[in-house]
Amino acid sequence: DTEVTQTPKHLVMGMTNKKSLKCEQHMGHRAMYWYKQKAKKPPELMFVYSYEKLSINESVPSRFSPECPNSSLLNLHLHALQPEDSALYLCASSLEDSYNSPLHFGNGTRLTVT
Amino acid sequence: EDQVTQSPEALRLQEGESSSLNCSYTVSGLRGLFWYRQDPGKGPEFLFTLYSAGEEKEKERLKATLTKKESFLHITAPKPEDSATYLCAVQARASGTYKYIFGTGTRLKVLA
Numbered sequence: 001d002t003e004v005t006q007t008p009k010h011l012v013m014g015m016t017n018k019k020s021l022k023c024e025q026h027m028g029h030r031a032m033y034w035y036k037q038k039a040k041k042p043p044e045l046m047f048v049y050s051y052e053k054l055s056i057n058e059s060v061p062s063r064f065s066p067e068c069p070n071s072s073l074l075n076l077h078l079h080a081l082q083p084e085d086s087a088l089y090l091c092a093s094s095l096e097d098s099y100n101s102p103l104h105f106g107n108g109t110r111l112t113v114t
Numbered sequence: 115e116d117q118v119t120q121s122p123e124a125l126r127l128q129e130g131e132s133s134s135l136n137c138s139y140t141v142s143g144l145r146g147l148f149w150y151r152q153d154p155g156k157g158p159e160f161l162f163t164l165y166s167a168g169e170e171k172e173k174e175r176l177k178a179t180l181t182k183k184e185s186f187l188h189i190t191a192p193k194p195e196d197s198a199t200y201l202c203a204v205q206a207r208a209s210g211t212y213k214y215i216f217g218t219g220t221r222l223k224v225l226a
Binding site for chain 2: 006040042056092101105106
């Protein structure tokens with residue numbers, strides 16, 4: 001079991017649906033991340049939150065909307081996705097984004113867009 | 115441009131056959147190098163952090179080393195349960211903030 005919990009584990013959605021991915025950590029980490037991972041590829045950074053404020057947006061399309069309600073929770077709101085957005089979406093946390101501490105990942109949400 | 119390259123891309127070993135995985139990096143302002151293990155359909159699992167050249171870390175059959183340009187993950191007498199993708203990542207300063215840059219991974223298969 002990981003210390004970063006992601007729900008749901010699997011999600012199938014149509015291109016007109018609105019859905020949300022959720023992530024939770026209770027390690028006291030102040031930086032939280034969303035990554036996207038395609039098969040046989042490394043994780044690709046999407047967003048970074050530091051102390052609940054968005055610090056990095058890697059030019060992600062607006063159909064992905066992140067939210068950090070508090071220091072333990074991170075959401076990713078999805079709307080009008082495309083089939084090519086199908087991937088494993090990983091949440092991670094670290095002590096701080098400016099500190100050389102490792103990322104701790106959840107087990108991801110496997111997203112399929114039909 | 116900051117870059118992380120892993121080799122080989124894939125590796126098949128017989129059980130007990132020791133080998134090494136390579137992670138070469140070109141970054142400015144390296145703050146740390148991290149090794150992860152990823153099983154299919156799961157998130158990467160943290161293994162080691164290395165901060166400075168000459169540093170070594172060990173965990174069971176795994177040993178990670180770091181030089182100024184590369185890191186090695188040595189696997190001694192591997193078992194089938196060591197089969198996974200091994201990722202390395204570096205933390206480097208970029209545009210006033212810090213980013214983790216991942217290599218493309220080595221897919222390891224250990225045969226019984």
